Amino acid sequence: MNAVIALIFNAILNGTPLMYGTMGEILTEKSGNLNLGVEGLMYMGGALGLAGAFYYEKAAGAGVNGLLAMVIAIACAFLAGALGSLIFSVITISLRANQNVTGLALAIFGTGVGQFVGEYMRTMEGGYIAVSNELKNFFQNAPFPQTLQNIPVVGKLLFGHNIFVYLGVLLALAMGFFISRTRWGLNLRSVGESPATADAAGINIARYKYLATVMGGGISGIGGMVYIMTIAGCVWNHEGLAGVGWLAVALVIFCLWRPVNAIWGSVLFGALMILYLRVQLPIPSEIYKILPYVVTLVVLIFTSLRKKREDQPPESLGIAYFREER
Amino acid sequence: MRSHREPLFHLAKQGDVSGRRAWAIRLASFVLAIFIGGLIFLFLGHNPFRAYGEIITGSLGRKTALRQTIKIAVPLLGTALAIAPCFKMRFWNIGAEGQITAGAIGATFFALNYANRLPSPLLLTIMGLSGVLCGALWALIPAIFKARWGTNETLFTLMMNYIVIGMVKYLQGGPWEGKPGSQIIPNFNNAAVLPKVLGVHCGWIMVLILTLFIFIYMNYSKHGYEISVIGESPKTARYAGMDVGRVTRRTMMLSGGMCGLVGYMVASGANMTLYHNVADGVGFTAITVAWLSQLNPFAMIAISLLLAILDKGAGTLQTAMQVPTSISDIITGIFLFCMLACEFFINYRILFSGGRKKEAKEG
Incomplete structure (x- = not known):
């Protein structure tokens, strides 16, 4: 029993960065932009989020405020991701370059920036970057009182996670509501499905695409920061972050472009990522690790086989819109 | 009522662009990228001229450095050539990374198991063929699904x-591990290592031949014609009696096969072993x-060399100027962004509302 709880608990912990990365990419793809640079955005968010918290603590000294540090980390990560995807947006939306190629360029650029900032801080600060234990606890511990966590069985699972898990779930619910229940969400979907139709209906295509892509990039960037500040222990760790962004692109497909699915999807992927550590099966651990991709492929194949309209990728995904070319 | 506002400018597709104008714009974007890169060096407190000088000498200055640069450019060029037919067909093959790896696996199988039993030239040939086959088969899978069910490629x-x-x-x-617990596949026997020509493994000759081959294949063959028709409009192709599914599968196999060959070159020529990062991002770059080469094979030589120079040269900044190696990715990214963006100014004209009369006069 305890083993199962520990597995689920760790799956949630490991899935949370993915959840943010995925939500950001869902918002982006809903506008018809396929941003393959999520890996780069998460690197940028991770490195700059850590930098924000670290330099704030350095400036504040003993009077460091955990909440403020967290807000600064989130803001820095968001801005880093938003800035990265703003470059992507300008080049693909305004300048109409190919999205796949620009996304890959962003992945190269972003991983470079993330690593550079991480390494640069390390050399500047004499070898080791870490925030104080007090701040670390604030990022990594649950925001609920211990008594709630002590409830047998469900206590730890419901109240034991770091704050980003809860924020992520709230964000996913809000985004799901926004996309499927509000007028702006409807407009956004129409931009992603058929920009020509949306344009004819008087929707400002460029504005929706820009906003969705930049906000989405920012949310993905937060995912990188969450990885660094929780799982990696507030230390820059580019090896651990490697591949998470690509996994997020996979998870978007697995979730069928629905933010609410990202909640349980990320837990499942998180479980697949750590399963080899916890469950002994006669399969080599490296085969375990490719399971998320295999599962995603199966989902991709099945959705294309079934041709159910609700489950398809946004119709205009990856295609630049140019009014004069209709 | 909102008053009607005239937009500040609108865009028009440029018809025939003169070659000189197009190249002038590309050159400008190149200069802009150098400038932005220079600003970054300045921001980091380094002399940009010294940094760029270091990049040039670090990548081209000495014979060993030049060889390393070529070694970086070879797989880039080979893979770019492989991707060209797919992209011409508007089949977005993002899987070169995996096809390279699959090819490397195919080549490594023979390198590990038959090194002592076959003469070197025969072994190398079999390794190459096996690499091509593995890459091609790996690429065939998405092509089948795309052709049959339209699965997003x-x-x-x-x-x-x-x-x-x-x-x-x-x-x-697991099965191919050398020393137990090392997680490393042992180095290839000498018989399974590509011979060197002028100090670089002979893969560079292969990719130059491939450049010529792809140029002819794309421009002067029936296959190339079918690919470009499908790229322009699959419906037209179907109407003209082409089997779109067959061409898709065939082109992907060609593409994957060439990627597989690159994987074989990298494993056998450069690394002399197989490890998981054998493709090392080459498939994406x-x-x-x-x-950026507009799928022109000869332009690919220039651009892959440029990126190789940036990669190798910026890598030496670490020792020369204590700038982390990852600066090479940043500089590469800036070059890519600028060159991607500049295509817009080649393909479109910006017409300002105020300037319409003037333009009418000129026209």
Whole structure:
């Protein structure tokens, strides 16, 4: 029993960065932009989020405020991701370059920036970057009182996670509501499905695409920061972050472009990522690790086989819109 | 009532662009990229001229450095060539990374198991063929699904990358592991290593031949024609009696086969072993090379060399100026962004509302 709880608990912990990365990419793809640079955005968010918290603590000294540090980390990560995807947006939306190629360029650029900032801080600060234990606890511990966590069985699972898990779930619910229940969400979907139709209906295509892509990039960037500040222990760790962004692109497909699915999807992927550590099966651990991709492929194949309209990728995904070319 | 506002400017597709104008714009974007890169060096407190000088001498200055640069450019060029037919067909093959890896697995199988039993030239040939075959088969899978059910190929090929990379990790720690616990596949026997010509493994000759081959294939063959028709309009192609599914599968096999060959070159020529990062991002970078070259094989030589120079040269900044190696990715990214953006100014004209009269006069 305890083993199962520990597995689920760790799956949630490991899935949370993915959840943010995925939500950001869902918002982006809903506008018809396929941003393959999520890996780069998460690197940028991770490195700059850590930098924000670290330099704030350095400036504040003993009077460091955990909440403020967290807000600064989130803001820095968001801005880093938003800035990265703003470059992507300008080049693909305004300048109409190919999205796949620009996304890959962003992945190269972003991983470079993330690593550079991480390494640069390390050399500047004499070898080791870490925030104080007090701040670390604030990022990594649950925001609920211990008594709630002590409830047998469900206590730890419901109240034991770091704050980003809860924020992520709230964000996913809000985004799901926004996309499927509000007028702006409807407009956004129409931009992603058929920009020509949306344009004819008087929707400002460029504005929706820009906003969705930049906000989405920012949310993905937060995912990188969450990885660094929780799982990696507030230390820059580019090896651990490697591949998470690509996994997020996979998870978007697995979730069928629905933010609410990202909640349980990320837990499942998180479980697949750590399963080899916890469950002994006669399969080599490296085969375990490719399971998320295999599962995603199966989902991709099945959705294309079934041709159910609700489950398809946004119709205009990856295609630049140019009014004069209709 | 809102008053009607005239937009400040509108865009028009440029018809025939003069070659000189197009190249002038490309040159300008190149200069802009150098300028932005220079600003970054300045911001980091380094002399940009010294930094760029260091990049040039670090990549081209000495014979050993030049050889290393060529070694970086070879797989980039080979993979960009492989991707070109797919992209011409508007089949977004993002899976070169995985196809390279699959090819490397195919080549490594023979390198590990038959090194002592076959004469070297025969072994190398079999390794190459096996690499080509593995790459081609790996690429065929998404092509089948795309042709039959229209499965999104961008996402499909992307997922395939990580599956095959995971397989190599498994082989590294499992059946092909050298010393138990090392997680490393032993180095190839000398018989399974590509010979060197002028100090670089002979893969560079192969990719130059491939350049010529792709140029002819794309421009002067029936296959190339079919590919470009399908790229322009699959419906037209179907109407003209082409079997779109067959061409898709065939082109992907060609593309994957060439990627597989690159994988063989890298494993046998450069690394002399197989490890999970054998493709090392080449599959992704090559996509940008192919695209920025407008799928022109000869332009690919120039762009892959440029990126190799940036990569190798910026790598030496670490020792020369204490700038972290990852600066090379940043500089590469800036170059890619600028060159991607500049195509817009080649293909479109910006017409300002105020300037319409003037333009009418000129026209």
